[in-house]
Amino acid sequence: MSxxxxxxxxxxxxxxxxxxxxxxxxxxxxxxVPDVEYDRLFNELKALETEHPQLVTPESPTQRVGGxxxxxxxxxxxxxxMLSLGNAFEEADLLDFDRRVREGLDLPSGDLFGGGAEVExxxxxxxxxxxxxxxxxxxxxxRGATRGDGSTGEDISVNVRTIRNxxxxxxxxxxxxxxxxxxxxxxxxxxxEALNARQLESGGKTFANPRNAAAGSLRQLDPKIxxxxxxxxxxxxxxxxxGELPDSHIGILQALKGWGLPISPELQLAxxxxxxLAYYRAIGDKRDALPYEIDGVVFKVNNLAYQxxxxxxxxxxxxxxxxxxxxxxxxxxxxxxxxxxxxxxAVTPVARLKPVKVAGVTVSNATLHNMDEVARLxxxxxxxxxxxxxxxxxPQVVQVVAERRPADARAVQIPESCPVCGSHVERxxxxxxxxxxxxxxxxxxxxxxxxxxxxxxxxxxxxxxxSRRAMDIEGLGEKSVxxxxxxxxxxxxxxxxxxxxxxxxxxxxxxxxxxxxxxxxIAASRKPSLARFIYAxxxxxxxxxxxxxxxxxxxxxxxxxxxxPEVLTYLPDVGLEVAYEIHSFFRDEHNRxxxxxxxxxxxxxxxxxxxxxxxxxxxxxxxxxxxxNIAGIAVTGAKNLADKAGSLERxxxxxxxxxxxxxxxGLNEKGKQALREFFAEPANVEHARxxxxxxxxxxxxxxxxxxxxxxxxxxxQTWVLTGSLEVMSRDIAKDKLESLGAKVAxxxxxxxxxxVAGPGAGSKLAKASELGVRVLDExxxxxxxxxxx
Ligand code: IVH
Numbered sequence: 158m159s160x161x162x163x164x165x166x167x168x169x170x171x172x173x174x175x176x177x178x179x180x181x182x183x184x185x186x187x188x189x190v191p192d193v194e195y196d197r198l199f200n201e202l203k204a205l206e207t208e209h210p211q212l213v214t215p216e217s218p219t220q221r222v223g224g225x226x227x228x229x230x231x232x233x234x235x236x237x238x239m240l241s242l243g244n245a246f247e248e249a250d251l252l253d254f255d256r257r258v259r260e261g262l263d264l265p266s267g268d269l270f271g272g273g274a275e276v277e278x279x280x281x282x283x284x285x286x287x288x289x290x291x292x293x294x295x296x297x298x299x300r301g302a303t304r305g306d307g308s309t310g311e312d313i314s315v316n317v318r319t320i321r322n323x324x325x326x327x328x329x330x331x332x333x334x335x336x337x338x339x340x341x342x343x344x345x346x347x348x349x350e351a352l353n354a355r356q357l358e359s360g361g362k363t364f365a366n367p368r369n370a371a372a373g374s375l376r377q378l379d380p381k382i383x384x385x386x387x388x389x390x391x392x393x394x395x396x397x398x399x400g401e402l403p404d405s406h407i408g409i410l411q412a413l414k415g416w417g418l419p420i421s422p423e424l425q426l427a428x429x430x431x432x433x434l435a436y437y438r439a440i441g442d443k444r445d446a447l448p449y450e451i452d453g454v455v456f457k458v459n460n461l462a463y464q465x466x467x468x469x470x471x472x473x474x475x476x477x478x479x480x481x482x483x484x485x486x487x488x489x490x491x492x493x494x495x496x497x498x499x500x501x502x503a504v505t506p507v508a509r510l511k512p513v514k515v516a517g518v519t520v521s522n523a524t525l526h527n528m529d530e531v532a533r534l535x536x537x538x539x540x541x542x543x544x545x546x547x548x549x550x551x552p553q554v555v556q557v558v559a560e561r562r563p564a565d566a567r568a569v570q571i572p573e574s575c576p577v578c579g580s581h582v583e584r585x586x587x588x589x590x591x592x593x594x595x596x597x598x599x600x601x602x603x604x605x606x607x608x609x610x611x612x613x614x615x616x617x618x619x620x621x622x623x624s625r626r627a628m629d630i631e632g633l634g635e636k637s638v639x640x641x642x643x644x645x646x647x648x649x650x651x652x653x654x655x656x657x658x659x660x661x662x663x664x665x666x667x668x669x670x671x672x673x674x675x676x677x678x679i680a681a682s683r684k685p686s687l688a689r690f691i692y693a694x695x696x697x698x699x700x701x702x703x704x705x706x707x708x709x710x711x712x713x714x715x716x717x718x719x720x721x722p723e724v725l726t727y728l729p730d731v732g733l734e735v736a737y738e739i740h741s742f743f744r745d746e747h748n749r750x751x752x753x754x755x756x757x758x759x760x761x762x763x764x765x766x767x768x769x770x771x772x773x774x775x776x777x778x779x780x781x782x783x784x785x786n787i788a789g790i791a792v793t794g795a796k797n798l799a800d801k802a803g804s805l806e807r808x809x810x811x812x813x814x815x816x817x818x819x820x821x822x823g824l825n826e827k828g829k830q831a832l833r834e835f836f837a838e839p840a841n842v843e844h845a846r847x848x849x850x851x852x853x854x855x856x857x858x859x860x861x862x863x864x865x866x867x868x869x870x871x872x873x874q875t876w877v878l879t880g881s882l883e884v885m886s887r888d889i890a891k892d893k894l895e896s897l898g899a900k901v902a903x904x905x906x907x908x909x910x911x912x913v914a915g916p917g918a919g920s921k922l923a924k925a926s927e928l929g930v931r932v933l934d935e936x937x938x939x940x941x942x943x944x945x946x
Contacts, residue, residue, distance in 0.1 A: 158939055161848070163277065164205055164208070164209050164212070165209075165212055167201075167205060168202060168205050168206065168209070168212050168217075171180055171198055171201060171202040171205070171758070172202065172217055172218060174198055174563055175195070175198055175199060175202065176324070176326065176328065176417070176419070176549075177189075177217070177412065178190055178198075178327060179201060179321070179322070179324070180415075181182055182416050182929075183241055183321060183322030183389075183419055183718060184322065184414060184417060184418065184419045186422065186926065188926075188929050192928075199219070202217070202218065203219050204842065206219055206541060215325070216297055216298070216325040216326040216707045217325075218325070220325070221318050221319050221321075221325070221384065222318075222319050222380055222381055222384040223613065224381070224596040225379075226378045226379035227378045228316070228378065228496040229378070230308055230311035230312055230313060230376075230378070230426070230716070230858065231311070231312035232277045232310075232311065232312065233290075233300065233311065233312045233627050235290060235307070235308055235309070235310060235396065236303075236337070236396065236397040237337070237396040237397050238308055238309070239288060239290060239304040239305075239307045239339065239396070239474050240469070240473060240474055241307070241426030241472055242471060242473060242474070242477055242478060242479040242871065243284055243416070243454065243473045243477075243478050243490070243819070244453075244478070244479050244480075244481055245478050245479065245480045245481065246480075246481055248434060249806050250478075250480075251351075251430060251433060251437075251456075251478065251480055251750070252430060253602070254430075254478045255276065255429075255433070255454075255458070256465055256473070257475065258276055258458060258463075258467065258476065258854070259273065259274060259276060259395050261466070261467045261475060262463055262466060262467065264274070264276070268459050270364060273427050273796070274404070275429030275430075275701055276429065276458060276732070277426060277427070277428055277429075277459040277460065277464070278426070278427045278430075278433050278456045278457060278459060279405075279406045279407045279410070279424065279425070279426060279427075279428050279456070279457045279459045280423075280424070280426070280431075280433060280436040280440075280455075280456055280457060281393055281421050281423065281424050281455050281457075282421055282423050282440055282451040282453075282454055283341065283449070283451055283452055283453040283454055283455045283479050283481075284341040284342075284343045284391055284449060284450075284451055284784055285366075285367065285368045285449075285450045285451060285452045286341040286342050286344070286368060286371045286372075286391075286697065287303065287304075287337070287341065287342050287343070287368070287371050287372050287375055287617065288304040288339065288340075288341060288342075288368070289301060289303060289304070289313070289340060289341070289342050289375070289390070290303075290305070290310065290337055290338070290339050290341070290396055291337065291338045291339075291390075292301045292335070292336075292337050292338075292397075293327055293332065293335070293336045293337075293338065294335055294493070296326055296327040296332055296335060296416075297325070297326055298317070298318065298323065298324065298325050298326070298538055299314075300312065300314050301313050301314045301316065301317030301318070301323075302727075303375070303376070305823065306607060307472060309555070311376070313375060313376065315380040316375055316376075316377065316380050316383040317390075318376075318380070318391065319380055319383045319388075320342065320388045320390055320542070321383035321389075322389050322390055322419045323390050323418075324416070324417040324418060326416055326417075327416040327418075328415070328416050328417035328832065329415055329416055331401075331412075332400070332412075332416050332461035333394045333398050333400025333401060333402060334397055334399050334400045334842040335388065335397060335398060335400065336398055336400070337395060337396030337397045337398065338392050338394075338395060338396075338397065338418055339392070340386050340390050340391050340392035340393050340394070340418075340419075341391050341393065341519075341776050342375055342389070343367065343368075343371050343388070343389055343391065343394055343450075344367045344370050344371045344374070344386070344387055344388060344389070344449075345367070345387065345389065345448045345449045345920075345923055345927065346367065346448060346449060346547070346919075346923065347387075347833055347920045347921075347923045347924035347927060347940075348386075348387030348388075348389075348927070349364070349367040349370050349387075350920070351387065351462050351924075352364070352374075352387060353370070353388060359483065359936055363533075364546060365451070365556050365696065366485075366486065366547075366555065367450050367553040367661065368541040370386070371388060372827075374386035374388055374811075375388060375397045376751060379434060387927075389419070389449075389914045390409065390418070390419055390484050391419055391420065391421050391575040392418045392419060392420050392941070393410070393421070393455070394406075394409075394410075394421070395409060395413075403458070404461050404462065405459045405460055405461060406457050406458075406459050406460075406464070406523070407426055407459055409461075409729070410424060410551055415666055422451040423440060423501070426459060428457070432435050433456050433480075433910050436454060437454050437480050437887060438583050440454050441482055444482060444857050445919065446917055446918070446919045447641050447919075448920065448922070448923030448926075449923075450480070450485065450547065450622075452482060452484070452485075452676060453479045453480050453481035453482050453732055454479070454480050455477060455478070455479050455480075456477065456478055456480065457474075457476060457477040457550075458476035458477070459503070463476065463795075464476040479691065482516070483514075483515075483516040484515070484516065484765070485515065485516050485519050485542065485545055485546060485547050486515070486543050486545045487513045487514070487515045487520075487540070487543070487544050488513070488541055488543060488544075488558065489510050489511045489512075489513035489520075489541070489542065490510065490511040490539070490540070490541055490542070490546055490648035490846075491508055491537075491538055491539065491540045491541075491542050491554070492509045492510060492511055492534065492754075493508070493536060493538055494506045494507065494509070494531070494536075495506055495507050495509055495576075496571070496572055496615035497613075498575060498577050498605050498611060498617075499577070499613075499614075499617060500614060500617035500618055500620075500621055500852075501604070501614070501695070501697045502606070502607070502608060502611065502707055503602050503604055503912070504571065504572070504575065504576075504602075504603045504604065504605055505525070505526065505527060506526075506527070506528065506530075506531055506569065506571075507522055507523070507524060507525060508522060508523040508524075508525050508536075508554055509521065509522060510523060510542075510544065511542065513880045515545070515546040515552065516542055516559040518546060518613060520544055520552045522548060523551070523552040523554050524543055524552070524553065525592070525761045527601040527603075527604065528571055528601060529570075530540075530600035530601075531569050531806065534556070534557055535557055535559075536554065536557055537557075537562065537566040537567060537568055537569065538566060538567040538569060539556070539562070539563045539565060539566035540553045540561070540562055540563075540565060540566055541558040541561035541562075541740065542555075542556065542558065543556040543558065544559055551709065558721055561641070565603045565747065571603050575605035575607055575611055575613075576819045577605070577607075577611055577613040577614075578605065578607040578611035578612060578613070579605050579607075580605050580606050580610065580611055581605075582603050582604065582605055582606070582631040583603065583604055583606055583652070584599055584600065584602075584603050585600035585601075585602045585603065585604055586598070586599065586600055587599070587600040589732075590733055590737075590786065593769075596946075599675075601718055608747060609648065609649050609747065609751070609826075610627060611653075612642055613646070614776075615647075615649070616635075616639055616642050616645055617639055617646060618650065619633075619641075619642070619650055620638050620639045620697050621639045621693070621695045622650040622653075622694075622695065623638070623653070624692045624693075625684075626689075626701055626888075627683045627689060627693035628685055628689065628690075628691070628693045629682060629685075630653070630670070630675075630678045630679055630681075630682045631674075631678045632671065632674050632675045632678050633675065633678070636665070636666065637664070637666060637667070637675075640664050640665060641656075641664075641879060644664070644890065646660050646661075649751045649754070650693070650755065651751050651754035651755045651758055652753060652757035653679055653761060654679060654755070654760070655681070655758060656675075656676065656679065658672055658673070658676060658693075660727050661675060661676070663699035675766060682819045683759050683760055684760075684761050685760070685762065685763065686708065686762075686763045686764045687708040687712070687714060687762050687763065687764050687765055688704045688707070688708035688709070688764070689704075690703075690706045690714070690760070691704040691707055691717065692705075692747075693750070696738060696742045697738045698734070698735045698738045699735070699738070699739060700740075702730070702900065702902075703730065703731065703735065704732065704903070705895070706728050706729060706731065707731075707739070708764065709726065709769055710728050710769045710771070710772035711768060711772070711855070711914060712764070712765055712766045712767055712768055712769060713765045713766070713768075714752075714762055714765065716768070716855060716905075717739070717743070718743040718752075719743070719851070720740070720741065720851070721847065721848055722736035722737050722739075722740045723736070723781075723784045723785070723848045723853055724848060724851050724852060724855070725739055725740065726784060727775055727776060727780070727852075728772070728895075729900075730900075748883075754885075759871070765801055767856070768855045768857075769838070772854030772855070772857075773803070773855060773856040773857050773858075774857070775850050775857075776857035776858070777799065778799040778800070778803070778804065778805065778940070779792075779795045779799035779800075779806075780795075781805065781845070781848060781849065781852070782795035782799055783795040784848070785835070785841075785844075785845055785848075787828075787832060788831045789825070789827040789830070789831035790824070790828045790831060790837075793823075794823070794824050794825070794828045797823030797824055798811075798821075798823070798824055798832070800823075801821060801823065802938065804846060805846070805849045808832075809836050809842055809845070810838075812832045812833050812835070812836040812837075813833065813836060813837065815833075818833065836846070869897055869898025870897050870898060870945045870946075871894065871897040871898040871899035871910075871945070872898035872899075873898070874898070874899045874900070874902070874910035874911070875899065875901075875902050875909050875910050875927070876891055876894050876898045876899045876902070876904055876909070876910060876911050876912070877903070877904065877905050877909050877911075877912045877915070877921060878891060878901065878912075878913050878918045879905075879912060879914050879918040879919070879922060880914045880915030880916055880918030880922070881916055881917050882913070882915040882935050882938075883915065883916075883935060884935060884939060885935070885939070886928075888943050890913065890938070893942055897942075897945055903923050904921065904924075905921045905924040905928065905930060906928070907928055907930075909925065909928070909930045910930075910931070911930065911931045911932070911933060911935050912930055913932075913934075913935070913938045914932055914933070914934060915934070915935050
């Protein structure tokens with residue numbers, strides 16, 4: 158095949174455009190085009206290269222993952238050894254370092270009256286990942302290596318090529334003919350969480366911390382695995398060089414940035430050791446808010462001539478030092494495992510630890526989530542464990558130190574009866590409903606079956622019921638609720654509405670005035686919106702969002718109570734599992750009794766009314782057939798069947814008419830067989846009819862097209878609020894967004910339309926920029942609200 162000049166030109170053009178986008182995205186952190194545009198260019202290049210394989214070059218952006226898995230890594234000798242750093246833990250250690258530097262350079266030292274000569278230092282965060290060396294020859298990446306023992310490392314060339322922010326080809330001009338870049342390969346917090354979630358889902362092993370995740374991902378013999386991991390590079394220095402470079406450390410890093418290599422956005426120059434200390438404190442203050450983990454900061458003498466003069470001692474440079482932060486991980490002993498009972502009765506193991514200071518905070522408890530987690534960790538009482546406290550997250554047990562297990566270590570056992578009320582503890586079942594069949598498997602959660610008869614659950618249920626976003630009863634804190642329950646004054650949320658003054662006054666914290674205030678607050682809560690009331694009930698898996706969706710769509714307690722699971726799944730974001738939770742909550746005798754009492758005792762629900770027209774309009778017959786989950790009938794089959802039959806009764810009829818069904822088009826043999834069998838079962842016919850009848854009762858009529866959401870400017874969008882807002886509270890911001898039609902979610906995903914980030918925003922902001930989601934600060938957000946009216 159002849160190569161048309163235009164193809165070659167277009168390929169060159171596409172490569173340079175893609176490289177430029179990558180640079181803006183990864184190095185400058187200013188994405189220039191949306192992901193879809195990038196993908197379009199990428200796919201065009203890929204197609205052209207497939208058509209003209211002779212034009213493929215190793216530095217093409219399409220060539221990041223190539224070749225098959227290795228059987229072992231080759232060895233690479235470092236021309237210039239990869240050294241390590243001395244550590245400073247205290248301020249005094251850093252002052253000593255600075256003194257040694259100045260003495261080594263013969264600079265005048267300070268006295269009582271002056272600071273003496275000040276040395277300029279570069280300041281960078283010390284990322285917690287894995288050191289790598291990248292060799293560029295004539296601007297092309299030719300080799301990547303791990304640090305190894307400092308003299309010899311492993312050849313990980315194919316793996317480093319998969320890391321998106323490592324350029325395969327340097328940008329611009331003026332780079333040395335041979336340039337060895339050194340830096341840290343790491344995984345962001347958001348990347349770490351996403352990776353572990355994926356690992357859990359696929360049954361793979363999870364990583365204890367981002368550092369291990371980075372190391373485990375980079376040292377993979379199969380580069381395809383490395384390519385699937387969210388690794389990033391941050392360059393912090395150089396190794397061998399043939400050619401010219403600037404004469405200061407910061408100058409070199411800036412040159413690297415110009416050639417397309419990522420450097421730390423926190424890089425700064427400090428004049429003298431006091432500015433270094435200020436930098437250490439400033440970075441320490443924002444440590445938790447950084448999108449990646451750091452274990453300290455690194456100070457380096459900025460002037461390269463000075464660096465040469467100072468030289469090395471053993472395997473450490475005399476011109477650099479790491480000033481460490483308190484460690485995020487510590488060793489301690491697991492003294493015991495206790496079990497806590499939550500609002501929904503979940504009995505969760507909690508680790509009681511020998512108190513240990515982790516990153517400045519004394520930790521004596523850590524969550525263990527559930528018994529599967531205990532099993533995954535292989536945890537026994539008496540074990541020495543690694544505790545990790547990252548950011549504001551609850552401390553976690555990340556690993557058992559198996560070698561230190563004492564001979565008398567005891568297994569962790571789930572109690573057979575509830576530690577609070579003595580009721581039976583049951584293992585939850587996971588019900589999988591698929592294609593008309595239900596299958597059961599053991600869940601990871603254990604539940605106390607005592608419910609409101611269990612003081613722990615009762616207290617939690619009431620604390621939730623009275624909370625601000627629920628019934629909003631002021632003056633009832635956790636302590637007061639505990640007293641009311643312990644004194645036997647309140648046995649269910651409904652009992653709050655029969656409390657009398659004489660019963661409250663005299664309880665701890667309740668004098669005359671506060672008792673009256675409490676009664677007034679209870680009285681004032683009698684007219685909640687339907688959404689608040691549904692949320693306050695504490696139905697498992699029904700948060701504020703789902704409660705609002707239920708209230709808005711069905712607009713009456715009675716309809717919500719009676720809705721069949723399949724009908725509930727017509728609601729946005731309600732899946733079958735949640736639908737079954739809601740349905741079985743309202744089937745439960747005890748819950749029905751409490752709700753009836755609440756209404757008897759004067760709760761008047763507001764905002765009840767007609768079924769929302771949007772909900773009423775969204776039912777299709779095809780949707781119903783799909784929801785029946787008939788084996789072998791997928792979306793297309795359901796649609797064809799609906800188009801042909803036009804009504805449920807016709808579908809039932811058709812399914813039992815051998816001849817008509819066998820000549821029907823648009824459904825395969827397996828589907829026909831399944832349909833016949835499904836409706837041959839009277840219970841299934843009845844069930845399908847019941848769903849249809851309920852849909853009709855709720856005002857639905859079959860429509861083939863789902864109506865577009867009406868009017869609202871942000872309809873269909875999902876927004877996320879993170880960090881603190883200064884002008885407008887988050888609750889108000891949330892209400893505003895919702896009134897404009899947006900959904901407000903708690904976590905960022907590829908589907909997020911926009912993130913509003915205030916000061917202190919952390920991993921959500923990082924995730925947003927990683928995913929290229931639009932981000933607004935508070936001022937921009939307010940402007941946007943104004944614009945939308
Ligand atoms: S400079 C001769 N700068 O820390 C200087 N190291 O304890 C060698 N590290 O192996 C390293 N961030 O993996 C330097 N900004 C930074 C760093 C950094 C992380 C790691 C690196 C190195 C270890 C030294």
